[in-house]
Amino acid sequence: MCGIVGIYLKKKSLHKKLGNYLSGMLDNMSSRGPDSAGFALYNKDNASKEYKYSVCFPYNFNVEKFKVSIRDEFKDILVKHISDHLIISTKTYPKAFLLFLHDNYKELKIIGYGKSIEIFKQVGNPKDIVKKFNLSKLQGSHAIGHTRMATESAITLDGSHPYSTGEDECLVHNGSLSNHNNLRRNLIKKGKKFNSFNDTEVAAGYISSQLSKNKSMKKTLTKCLSNLDGFYTFIAGTKNGFAVLRDEIACKPAVIAETKDYVAVASEFQAMAHLPNVNKAKIYEPEPGVVYTWGN
Amino acid sequence: MGKLENLDFKKNNLRNINNYLQNIDFKKNLRNFVIKNPSGNHAICAGLKEDISVNIKGHVGYYCGGMNQNAKITIEGNAGTGLGENMMSGLIHVKGNVSQSAGATAHGGTIIVDGNASSRCGISMKGVNIIIKGSVGHMSAFMAQSGNLLICGDAGEALGDSIYETVIYIAGKPKSLGADCVEKNITKKDLIKIEELLNIGNIKQIKSSKFKKYGSARKLYNFKIDNVSEY
Incomplete structure (x- = not known):
């Protein structure tokens, strides 16, 4: 299963609320992933x-x-x-x-x-992890997070999301990949290093290697559609914003809520039910195989 | 009509609210209910049995109105995956959009969606009537067995893949048809059915003549005598 969340704040005046919004989102996604949790916050202003x-x-x-x-x-x-x-x-x-x-x-x-990213992750229930890192007090412009229900690798820190494989880059993933072993071998040959046997770390490594070739986030994620085999909804974070991609079969859910103040992405609507004015937000599901980006 | 009663997720939990609606005390003459602050909770109004009316003020999560019998459920918002799955009878009306697999395996009753439905709408439906005022996503009416799926907008890829005897009426265009799904001639009987469905959905802006009919070519699910040597 796993739960993924992301929030991008459009107004600077809201930056002090980022941790508060994100902690509620992770709390509400505990049901989708009770094994471990993690989050990455970006603070562009401090860059x-x-x-x-x-x-x-x-x-x-x-x-x-x-x-x-x-x-x-x-x-x-x-x-x-x-x-x-x-x-x-x-x-x-x-x-x-x-x-x-x-x-x-x-x-x-x-x-x-x-220059902008700060990452926190650990094994345990998301509700405890959010408290342990005092997330509700943290600030920033955008953030992504993950609650994990472990499937293909162990419940360890190395198996927890987000995965960061490049400067100011990170990835969270709901789903499972089937060609990650092959892809990992290819990336290792090209000089990438991996710390785990996790499939998402490979996807993150693949995205970083594409981005480092000066490819845009949109181009990079479009390439994922032909080179990553399996089920996925991804949220990929960079210094400037984040992007969302669902595989073309789209078994893994995602919902986006957009207001004049923020863009929120989550596996389920209940993750964002606490956000201000969410009932007036434009709410839609990302189309399968279409890349959505904000700030990138 | 009976009295109106408010139920609120801020004051009560899912288990209690569903339990209450599943075991109505008719001596109190309660027939109409409003659910406040649904906040995307799953399985709201699952397993209702009686002829009651429930108005949900907001967005709901997965499996809303699942297994419904007789109840009339209105959702003033969006619905998550599996709306009205295995519904037997009654009515579910969603005023927003619905996620994947709306009306999955539903045997009877009616589902009306004012917005769009995402992928696999009406998957394995078994007799329900589904009326979508917007468009539907890919693999809709996959293995659909009976009932009607009326779509006012377009459909995604592989509409009606491996379909049995469900009838699809669509005013827009399917991006592609699934295996064994073909266009069929519209008969007078079909026009009457389309008008009946448009009427139930209170749809006035599209004429019945605009719809095309799709259904099973019956080549996939019928046993072919040519294949007898395989057994």
Whole structure:
């Protein structure tokens, strides 16, 4: 099953409410995915020369010690600590910084990075995860989220969505892919790295590799229709907005609600029943095989 | 007509509301009900048995009015997947759009949709009359067995795939026809049926003469003596 949600705010004055809106959406999708949950928030306004690295640490990790020792290496570093996640900000470029983390802190799981994205995910009931990361207080311009009912890979952090496989990129998925093993092998040959055996991570990797060839989101997702085999409704996030795609058979549901203030996407209407003026929104189902984008 | 009673999802839960509507105490002379704040909940008004009228003020989730017998259900909003699935009799009227598989396996009664229906509308329908004022998505009337599907707009790909004896009337165009679905000649009997359905749906802007008829070529589901050696 799985539940997917996304919200894009059209008005800056609403940015402070982003976490509040999204937390309600994830709460309402607990029934579709009680195994794990995650979300990615984008804050375009904060985008500067700094990169933000979202990492998850194990229970025996000494955060205070880490903060002190990493500041010795990178003078400009800022570490925000939320539950078992750290958002590390620095001007150091990703290539160097990711290598540093990988070599010196193997126990940390890097779940995403970019100038605008912050990602949080963990195993457990979505309602608890939303509280644990204090989502309702977080702000931003747009966000996507996922509640997982695990099917083809284990209930672990590595199996949780969203998957981020490129700078400021992420993907959530409701469905299952049947050609992910082959596709993973092909992408690995081309230099992509994967952390799990999950099908969605492969789709995310595929989308990132297409986007890095300077292809637009619309072109990239259209290519998914011929190269990804299986069932899917995707929400793909970027720095500027997000996009939605359903496979052509369209077994996996999705509904979009659009008002002058926001665009919301979810697996079921009940995920957005709490949003302001939703009963006056333009509500429709995305057509099978058609790419919908906002902000991209 | 009886008295009107309000039921509210903000004050009560699905189980209680459905239980109440499924076990009406007729001594109280209650026949008309309003459901407030449905908020996309699933299975609202599933399994109703009595001749009552329920007006739902908002959008509903999956399987609304499933297995309905006799009740008249009006939805002032959109409906999710499986509206009126396996309905036996009664009426469901949706004022917005409906999602996939509306009227799936429904044996009787009438479903009216003012907006569009998405894919697989009337899948395996078994006698229900479905009236769609807008368009329907792909694979509508898939394996549909009996009853009528009237579509005022267009239809998506593979309309009537593997259809049995359901009759499809459509004013617009199907994007493509499914296996064993063919256009058929409209008879006087058909025109009377179309007018009856238009009347039930209160549709005045489209004339019965605008509709085309599609149904089974009966080549797929009939046993062919040529194939006897296969058995």
